[in-house]
Amino acid sequence: KQEVTQIPAALSVPEGENLVLNCSFTDSAIYNLQWFRQDPGKGLTSLLLIQSSQREQTSGRLNASLDKSSGRSTLYIAASQPGDSATYLCAVKDGGFKTIFGAGTRLFVKA
Amino acid sequence: EAQVTQNPRYLITVTGKKLTVTCSQNMNHEYMSWYRQDPGLGLRQIYYSMNVEVTDKGDVPEGYKVSRKEKRNFPLILESPSPNQTSLYFCASSLRGELYGYTFGSGTRLTVV
Numbered sequence: 001k002q003e004v005t006q007i008p009a010a011l012s013v014p015e016g017e018n019l020v021l022n023c024s025f026t027d028s029a030i031y032n033l034q035w036f037r038q039d040p041g042k043g044l045t046s047l048l049l050i051q052s053s054q055r056e057q058t059s060g061r062l063n064a065s066l067d068k069s070s071g072r073s074t075l076y077i078a079a080s081q082p083g084d085s086a087t088y089l090c091a092v093k094d095g096g097f098k099t100i101f102g103a104g105t106r107l108f109v110k111a
Numbered sequence: 112e113a114q115v116t117q118n119p120r121y122l123i124t125v126t127g128k129k130l131t132v133t134c135s136q137n138m139n140h141e142y143m144s145w146y147r148q149d150p151g152l153g154l155r156q157i158y159y160s161m162n163v164e165v166t167d168k169g170d171v172p173e174g175y176k177v178s179r180k181e182k183r184n185f186p187l188i189l190e191s192p193s194p195n196q197t198s199l200y201f202c203a204s205s206l207r208g209e210l211y212g213y214t215f216g217s218g219t220r221l222t223v224v
Contacts, residue, residue, distance in 0.1 A: 034212040042218065043201065049212035089154070091213070098169070099144070099203075099213060101154040 002027045002094050006102035014110050021075040021105045023090035028068045035064050035075050036089040080109045113138045117202050117216035132187045132219050134202030141207040143185040147198040192223040
């Protein structure tokens with residue numbers, strides 16, 4: 001059974017710092033991996049989608065990488081800003097078309 | 112605008128009173144799914160649908176029903192709500208296939224007293 005783990009559970013950094021969020025999964029037979037952002041009490045906003053055949057995707061200050069063989073993905077945020085404060089979730093779509101979510105990393109960027 | 116629309120956004124109800132949370136998408140997506148989100152437990156899948164008239168249980172289906180009579184709509188029905196169904200609910204949709212990711216609705220915060 002696929003399990004998705006995100007480390008750390010919470011992170012506090014000063015504004016301007018570059019940071020890395022980690023996501024690991026137990027079964028490498030995935031179709032894709034998606035990173036989301038969630039603001040408190042709000043819905044999920046898709047940030048990046050990486051196909052199983054891809055190694056990375058970039059959008060602005062965000063870069064997500066995928067290493068299927070080791071069951072890992074990282075989300076790199078460059079030059080963090082207070083507006084980046086949110087919970088970041090990763091989700092893997094597996095061969096059964098189920099999508100399994102990690103518990104998320106709560107990020108706080110201090111001004 | 113391409114979106115998933117859930118209604119209502121907030122709902123307070125009493126134990127045992129049947130309710131329906133609606134979900135509609137305008138992107139012609141085949142795949143739709145319901146999740147609940149609880150503190151410390153993350154997002155857990157309740158039911159999903161691969162297409163019209165095709166639905167299946169997720170990880171926590173007990174106490175819920177769904178139907179998929181039209182491609183765009185996927186309502187979540189609580190026949191007899193209980194306090195342990197107090198949660199934040201999300202509907203999501205996707206094109207079928209491995210290339211596509213999810214689009215989420217804004218959520219429905221349900222409180223059962």
